[in-house]
């Protein structure tokens with residue numbers, strides 16, 4: 576990628592972050608979740624630039640990088656397990672590797688997904704921020720695999736089970752120096768990257784009569800996430816699907832995995848906003 580193209584992508588991420596924070600950051604927020612990755616850096620920058628008193632706000636990190644980001648920005652980090660009992664986060668911001676028409680997301684490209692999911696699930700609202708390359712009508716269109724966090728002791732068994740579900744050549748992710756072996760997550764677990772041969776179906780596809788049960792290799796997003804989560808040794812799946820926080824609250828639950836809105840920055844500085852159906 577040329578340096579011009581790379582800087583256009585960075586500007587796209589920054590534009591998305593600024594718009595997402597401007598439109599959604601709650602006045603007097605007490606608890607704010609901060610995701611992981613390269614785009615979230617611009618979210619923290621945008622929060623810092625708000626004309627708001629942030630001294631009474633606690634920011635909940637989703638891993639090592641996220642915590643460093645919060646602390647380096649001079650904000651107050653509080654670990655998820657130190658939150659007072661019953662705390663609901665006002666909002667959580669995070670990036671994504673791919674987002675479909677129904678705002679289902681693939682996450683974990685940077686090896687963070689477990690903490691991101693528990694933080695999103697504890698938030699009233701989850702806002703996704705990305706550049707426009709991430710917006711595809713179906714998951715597994717441009718991004719080719721599902722990241723899955725697994726216990727090292729079960730990794731080979733999980734690989735076998737993933738093949739039974741139709742994954743083609745799932746693999747344990749290695750560090751950038753392969754002789755150092757598998758990459759370790761913030762939980763000291765492994766990541767398995769599992770490609771599947773077809774883009775994932777949405778609820779709308781299934782409502783239109785397409786079989787998404789995986790029988791002929793075609794999976795609906797939530798059905799696949801559920802099938803993978805059932806494999807013993809899987810800590811979490813890098814698919815964020817199901818209800819949004821607002822939909823969950825309408826049913827008396829706290830948060831949801833799916834964003835209520837996703838912001839996609841373009842290289843010309845414009846931002847496309849997709850909102851979930853309420």
Ligand SMILES: O=C[C@H](O)[C@H](O)[C@H](O)COP(=O)(O)O
Nearest residue numbers: 612613614670683685686687
């Ligand atoms: O594992 C990393 C996280 O799920 C990230 O939020 C995701 O990979 C998107 O990262 P980026 O903002 O760097 O594209």
